[in-house]
Amino acid sequence: MVEPLGTLSELRAELDDGGATSRGLVERALERAGEVGERLGVFRHLRGEAALAEADAADARRAAGETRGPLDGIPVVVKDNFSQQGEPTGCASKILEGYVSPYDAGAVEGLGRAGAIIVGRTNMDEFAMGSSNENSAYGPVRNPWDGERVPGGSSGGSAVAVAAGIVPVAFGSDTGGSIRQPASHCGVVGMKPTYGRVSRYGLVAFASSLDAHSAADAAVALAAVAGHDPRDSTSLPEPVPDYAAGLDGDVSGLTIGLPREYFVEEGVDPDVLARVREGVEVLQAAGAKVREVTLPHTEYAIAAYYLIATAEASSNLARFDGVRYGHRAEGATQLRELYERSRSEGFGAEVKRRILLGTYVLSSGYYDAYYKKALQVRTLLRRDFEAAFRECDVLATPTTPAPAFKLGENTRDPLRMYMADVYTVAAPIAGIPGISVPCGFAHGLPVGLQLLGPPLGEGTLLRAADAYQRETQHHEARPPEGGA
Amino acid sequence: MSRISREEVARIAQLARLSLSEDEADAMAADLDTILGYVQKLQALDTEGVEPTAHVLPMATPFRADEPRPSLPPEAALRNAPESQGSAFVVPPVMDGEDEG
DSSP, X not given: OOOOOOOHHHHHHHHHTTSOXXXXXXXXXXXXIIIIIHHHTOEEEEOOHHHHHHHHHHHHHHHTTOOOSTTTTOEEEEETTBOXXXXXXXXXXXXXXXXXOSSOOHHHHHHHHHTOEEEEEEOOSXXXXXXXXXXXXXXXXXXXXXXXXXOOSSSHHHHHHHHTTSOSEEEEEOSSSTTHHHHHHHTSEEEEOOTTTBOOTTBSSSOEXXXXXXXXXXXXXXXXXXXXXXXXTTOOOSOOOOTGGGOOOOOTTOEEEEEGGGSOSTTSOHHHHXXXXXXXXXXXXXTOEEEEEOOTTGGGHHHHHHHHHHHHHHHHGGGOSSSSSSOOOTTOOSHHHHHHHHHHHHSOHHHXXXXXXXXXXXXXXXXXXXXXXXXXXXXXXHHHHHHHTTTOSEEEEESSSSSOOBTTSSTTOHHHHHHTTTTTTHXXXXXXXXXXXXXXXXXXXXXEEEEEOSTTOHHHHHHHHHHHHHHOOGGGOOOSTXXX | OOSSOHHHHHHHHHXXXXXXXXXXXXXXXXXXXXXXXXXXXXXXXXXXXXXXXXXXXXXXXXXXXXXXXXXXXXXHHHTTOSSEETTEEOOOOSOOSOOOO
16 A cells, blocks of 8 residues: 655655655555545546656656746646546536536646646535535545545545545635535645635636645645636636745734634534634634624524525526536437436436525525525625624634534435535635634544635635644644545 | 425426426425525514625626637537537427427
8 A cells, every 4th residue: 555645845845855756746646546545435537647747747847947836746636526628527427427628727727837737536526516425426435534424525535635645735616615624524724715716717616725734735725726817707806925925823913703603502512612712722822812703694604505505506507408518318309308308317316406496596486585585694694704804814613513424424304414514604605715724633533623714815814724733733643544 | 384395396397407206306395395494594684775795706897808719619619519410519309399488
């Protein structure tokens, strides 16, 4: 069994001092993907020869003194909803079986410019709809800390790829918590940038995010994919700061807000709350000020989020109709029948559930009561955060109400599954960035400390998370060899 | 009293171009009823006069110059087509006597 790969900083140092080659790292990543990755259901597709050829090119650049930067020659993975030219882009859905993307996503172009080597595409909840990775049409991903438990979702494969030492950095997408929640469950750093900070061009429907072992590594990874992309109308034009240069370990001027509504005992594992409180104390001891703040509309966030997200999904997924790409039902004699049968055969149960709910709340007679109401509540939630960020620089909360649950535990109760997102859904509603940082264990399973910042506050979040990791070793814990 | 009947689920499914088996429709009706019951809690909030937030960040629609640029060539666009002919996607007849549209 090949050894787990180290962190991005470690691998960079190995490349720079000649102790490793990019080809060697990519071979190790592919081998580990074939062993551990296979056992844990991490991948949808591996790029063998193509990745090795890119690694050789990176080695040649390094030999010529033309290394492109900290990610050059480093193996990484992307979630199965990132378009990459010539590669299958399946969103872990039967409806996209056989589809090969004719172009690169903006984030994939950014990785190419940085010289990162994409070695594979990770398993996920179908169309990123889920909180456990059990909604993949190709089987679940398993948690490397306990193979009977979920890794979280929807970017479960990406979090496990980092946690299990297959690659040092993984890219996924996070809307309701799809990176932060699995990062928390798997004991890695997971960052969701501000909506619009990273291009959504070529990403199937959702917003790009990433996993790494440390905030310092996440800062490097974010810089590679962040920036304006005119092909995404929601992309932000603001220049990208040098995130890595801002990591000075200094939190003395930082005020951390603890939202009262996120620290109620009800519905939260007490051990999780204890770990999060300890994490806040570490930052306080390092010089940060801590104060209580209030986000009074918190209890309405899940309801508003799922109404908005399902409405958007029902509209976004209309394009999958069996005409231009993807699955087409056989033998349809009329166009409408082709649509209905292709979609019904191609989509899984959770995707159908969300399309139906979204269609319902947008339909005549229900629009005002559900969809418009949810958008109004979104305004109230956004104002809550605006008011809180006038009193503090970052908010600290648990990432999830409990550690990873067991496979099958929530699959029969969709609403209970949605509740797993209770602490992560507010960020997309308010359009703000968030990061989950390992802060210890509860019942032998990793726990995440979530930090939320104001729009474009990625630099502050990374600085606070990095300062925390300078004082703690939780991010150095690794799952049992090869994963359970 | 349930908030959404199986018949209503079937109607919504038609709008969404999904065909559900009877068992699926029953299961979906039960799930949607639970979820719609939960989201009723929003009705307790007074949102009179509150502007809806459709997009989180205050951005104007960006404009660009209307200039020709390279785009995906037809053969690349058709490569994933289940059925194509020349530079077109092939589909079965649109109309078949009746369509409730």
